[in-house]
Ligand SMILES: Nc1ncnc2c1ncn2[C@@H]1O[C@H](COP(=O)(O)OP(=O)(O)OP(=O)(O)O)[C@@H](O)[C@H]1O
């Protein structure tokens with residue numbers, strides 16, 4: 339028998355596993371690396387986060403990814419070359435982290451890699467009549483390269499199984515959030531403010547787990563970051579929301595932005611910078627005669643838009659019922675302009691970060707992929723959500739052996 343298979347069987351039966359979760363999201367700020375100890379599997383899973391780092395991408399890495407990121411037309415040759423290049427980059431960054439943490443690769447059981455999303459194409463968003471009704475998403479950074487470079491058994495490309503089972507390939511947060519952060523008594527809303535904003539609704543664990551689901555709500559930081567990069571290089575984002583806080587919301591532009599049907603579409607739904615990108619903003623500016631609006635006012639308006647996207651999705655989910663306590667994560671949780679707008683639009687909701695639940699808010703998404711790998715190896719397909727919620731009960735991730 340393949341010795342790697344024997345090792346995997348031993349790992350599956352062990353009381354706990356040491357798993358590195360990797361996530362690099364739509365903000366292209368860097369690679370999140372979370373070294374986790376996961377004990378058990380399923381709803382009783384216990385997490386110990388041993389180490390976490392966000393390794394920033396340098397300008398050259400961002401430039402290369404942006405050659406294809408959310409672009410309708412790209413060089414196929416470039417895309418082909420980028421796929422193993424990203425994997426080798428991620429492998430090098432993982433090995434750098436392990437060296438710093440004084441952990442040998444042989445002491446890590448599994449590597450769980452999300453890869454770099456370069457295109458997200460749910461059926462409501464793409465314009466390809468040849469593929470009408472089909473959902474698709476593409477993450478680069480091939481798992482075989484990661485396994486060979488690091489010597490660690492790797493699970494990767496988690497989103498394809500979700501697609502195969504009828505989902506949109508995202509958000510996957512529902513699975514990890516449910517397994518790690520459900521409470522026996524309290525309903526919870528876990529709101530992640532990344533490039534795209536999304537939330538998971540967790541019913542109290544005593545209730546039917548099939549009520550759990552996650553959905554994207556619209557832009558988080560993506561439009562804010564793009565404007566700051568364009569108008570204030572080399573800044574990559576509006577640090578502590580300073581520029582947005584100095585601006586005024588422009589109601590005309592906000593109304594034009596909110597006419598997009600995504601905001602009224604039923605839940606769950608997913609999106610990406612392919613929709614919420616420069617063309618969307620330019621069209622709304624043209625429609626509201628705000629092409630000359632200053633940067634601060636634009637940012638204030640876009641922070642309001644992100645908050646209203648969340649508020650509208652919450653309204654669709656709860657239809658007037660009280661909003662559960664909100665636990666924030668993702669980089670946008672550090673933006674006071676965004677958080678203040680959210681608090682205004684979800685009056686009465688109690689806000690905290692996932693720190694209050696023992697999960698550092700910047701590490702949550704990387705931890706999610708470690709949890710998915712743990713489930714794939716040691717768990718059962720997770721039977722949460724169902725039917726309307728489109729949370730297929732599947733185990734996700736493709737296996738790559740180092741040898
Ligand atoms: N101090 C800060 N002030 C304002 N914004 C911040 C701050 N720190 C981080 N951010 C925002 O958070 C972003 C990074 O967020 P995060 O790492 O959660 O995104 P991501 O994982 O790439 O996104 P996604 O979840 O969509 O894949 C930055 O680009 C920036 O917009």
Ligand SMILES: CC(=O)N[C@H]1[C@@H]2OC[C@@H](O2)[C@@H](O)[C@@H]1O[C@H](C)C(=O)O
Pocket residue numbers: 363364455458475507508509510511512532533534535536554608609610703706
């Ligand atoms: C296709 C893709 O990469 N989607 C990301 C992105 O970033 C936030 C939001 O859009 C979410 O749908 C998803 O990531 C998280 C980890 C998820 O799947 O839950």
